Amino acid sequence: MSDALIVWDARHENKVLALFIEEFCHELERFSLTFKVVSINDVIESATNQIKPSMKALLDIVHKESPLHLITFGSKPNSLASLISPALRCKLHTNKLPDWLDQSEVSSAIKRIARYIHKEDNWGDGTTEQDYLFPRYFSSASAKLLSFAEDPLEESIVQHARLNQIDLEVGSLQEFLPPSQYLVHECGLLVVSEELQTDINLVDVANSYGMPVMLISKQGRRYGIIEGENGWVVNSIQQIPYINFLKNWQEMSQNAREMISLYSRSIQSDRSGLRCYCSSFGYPERLELKDFKLRG
Secondary structure: OOOEEEEEEOOOOOHHHHHHHHHHHHHHOOEOOOEEEEEEOOOOOOOOOEEOOOHHHHHHHHHHHOOOEEEEEOHHHHHHHHHOHHHOOOEEEEEEOOOOOOOOOOOHHHHHHHHHHOOOEEEEOOOOOOOEEOOOOOOOOOOOEEEEOOOOOHHHHHHHHHHOOOOEEEEOHHHHOOOOHHHHHHOOEEEEEOOOOOOOOHHHHHHHHOOOEEEEOOOOOOOOOOEOOOEEEEOOOOOHHHHHHHHHHHHOOHHHHHHHHHHHHHHHHHHHOHHHHHHOOOOOEOHHHOOOOOOO
16 A cells, blocks of 8 residues: 555656656655556556556556555546546546647547546646646756846846856747757856746746756845855846856856756755645655755
8 A cells, every 4th residue: 555656658658758757756755655656558568567548447556556645647647537536535636747748649528527527737847837847858057158138138138248258148038938958958047137027937947947047136036046056146237246156157167057956956846846746745754855955
């Protein structure tokens, strides 16, 4: 018996979905619960945690494991779980994934019925506001900086970068949401002002890629930035610390940049990503797995 039974669709060999499930399980291990992962496959290999894509197969594994929580990811597992929900004695959690994670083919009629029976949690990549956020690409923590052509302070940002010989790429917000693989791989730090108006939380989206944020905020508002961990906040481009922060980013070692990139992802995960979702089940975090960070 496990506290949670996790079911996902492995039929399409989606490597990004497999990574998502792997990271989800890694985050779930931080909490004091036991869980079992089962994948849906058309061909079942012996002695593996796999089931066929049918209501009977899912109901059989649920009865066998007797979990407190049934957690499903993707259209097919969600539909099967919703349709058998009247027979379940555990709590059901269904998760709607973006198209690039979910390649299941389920009839629209079945989807509508399933969603009517049970409300799904929605996952997105930052393109639109959703319940939870998981990125399509990850930053390589490079020394190059990124700013947006749409930013009202873009001209000043570029001018200061040139004067101080800072490697800066100017991209478009549209390329960032959804992300351009080039921008995310080639740029390691986002420089943006609070004057740039968007419908989404840019700090969360950038952090989900593993990109810390240099935020220019006249009022010193932080927007979720923890100094030195997932970014920095300055009141003005004219401040000496602004240029110092940018130079430090470019001059620090690759290992140091990668550590800040991991902190950024961890903070976003805790706020609106996988760790946030895992904490919603109500289990305490294991003390031995809490983060211990070097501060200086």
